[in-house]
Amino acid sequence: MRAYVAIMAAIMLLAQTVWAIDAAPAFSDPQLQARYEKLTHQLRCLVCQNETIADSNATLAADLRKQLREMIAAGKSDQDILNYMTDRYGDFVLYKPPFEARTVLLWSAPVLLVLAGVIAAFNVIMRRARLPMEESNDAMSDDELDESRRRTV
Amino acid sequence: MWRYAIPVAIFAVLFGFLFVGLNRDPSYVPSPLIGKHAPAFSLTTVEDPNKQVSPEDFHGKPFVLNVWGTWCAECRREHETLLEISRQGLAPIVGLNWKDERESAEQWLRQLGDPYAATAFDPEGRAGIDWGVYGAPETFLIDANGVIVYKHIAPLTMEVWNREFVPRIRAGGGRS
Numbered sequence: 001m002r003a004y005v006a007i008m009a010a011i012m013l014l015a016q017t018v019w020a021i022d023a024a025p026a027f028s029d030p031q032l033q034a035r036y037e038k039l040t041h042q043l044r045c046l047v048c049q050n051e052t053i054a055d056s057n058a059t060l061a062a063d064l065r066k067q068l069r070e071m072i073a074a075g076k077s078d079q080d081i082l083n084y085m086t087d088r089y090g091d092f093v094l095y096k097p098p099f100e101a102r103t104v105l106l107w108s109a110p111v112l113l114v115l116a117g118v119i120a121a122f123n124v125i126m127r128r129a130r131l132p133m134e135e136s137n138d139a140m141s142d143d144e145l146d147e148s149r150r151r152t153v
Numbered sequence: 154m155w156r157y158a159i160p161v162a163i164f165a166v167l168f169g170f171l172f173v174g175l176n177r178d179p180s181y182v183p184s185p186l187i188g189k190h191a192p193a194f195s196l197t198t199v200e201d202p203n204k205q206v207s208p209e210d211f212h213g214k215p216f217v218l219n220v221w222g223t224w225c226a227e228c229r230r231e232h233e234t235l236l237e238i239s240r241q242g243l244a245p246i247v248g249l250n251w252k253d254e255r256e257s258a259e260q261w262l263r264q265l266g267d268p269y270a271a272t273a274f275d276p277e278g279r280a281g282i283d284w285g286v287y288g289a290p291e292t293f294l295i296d297a298n299g300v301i302v303y304k305h306i307a308p309l310t311m312e313v314w315n316r317e318f319v320p321r322i323r324a325g326g327g328r329s
Contacts, residue, residue, distance in 0.1 A: 046182055046287035046288075047287055047288060049179065049180070059252060059278075060278070060287055060288075063252075063277070063278045063281075063282060064282070067282060086185065087185060088185070088186070088282060088283060088284070088285040089182065089185070089285050089287065090182060090183060090184065090185040090285070091185075092182050092183075
């Protein structure tokens with residue numbers, strides 16, 4: 001089992017390098033490279049839409065990666081770069097939409113849905129907790145109970 | 154009684170969201186550039202590597218910026234419409250030849266006709282990024298003050314031109 005996990009982990013690590021889009025790492029400085037990779041995973045490829053620019057083969061994604069590399073090399077901050085992208089392509093270019101009036105429902109939906117589920121579950125459980133005695137009384141009269149017992153005996 | 158209303162309400166909300174979603178084009182990305190000043194560029198023209206063209210050259214009256222490339226099949230389909238629009242002469246069309254080769258672009262204009270007042274050559278797509286272009290064809294309308302007032306994504310048709318562009322050009326302080 002342990003060997004299996006180790007093999008799978010090795011394969012996954014390998015797969016990551018295989019799937020990296022640009023042949024060579026963009027920066028020799030590991031810190032810049034980490035920033036570059038983080039940002040490419042935050043930006044959407046607008047042609048393919050469901051891929052980040054890190055994963056996309058589209059030429060526009062390649063252009064945006066190039067732009068990104070140059071901006072990082074020029075010493076721009078992450079926020080500068082994200083602003084640059086949203087100024088041109090809108091919030092849609094961000095994989096993680098900003099929290100604002102327009103996106104309140106989007107961001108709060110998971111919490112609201114969990115809350116609704118908890119409330120529903122609570123109601124059902126409370127009702128069940130009150131039921132058993134009444135239910136057995138309702139479902140079968142004492143006579144019927146006696147009769148069913150007699151039949152099983 | 155209201156226990157039955159809850160599933161119905163949930164269904165109605167879901168139905169509403171999904172129904173609206175059905176009629177939306179997921180490939181349409183609204184441009185944040187509407188209402189903003191047209192991004193500047195200074196590129197050479199397709200025809201002449203020594204001649205520069207910039208959106209500034211066309212400020213003072215409304216103009217159209219059309220993004221195209223010879224690799225783009227939809228652009229070919231759109232070309233006839235652009236020729237007709239240029240014959241109308243309501244507003245000049247500036248071409249932005251995006252991520253293309255100069256020779257192919259020149260040949261395209263020779264063979265199919267040239268509807269453009271000038272065509273900027275943007276092989277690396279820099280100006281394209283500045284204009285928020287993510288596909289071709291895309292067509293922008295810039296008013297007399299140099300502000301982008303409309304963007305059409307997908308091939309331009311006379312119907313779209315007459316409905317979206319013409320009234321805006323007439324309202325945009327154009328002298329034409």
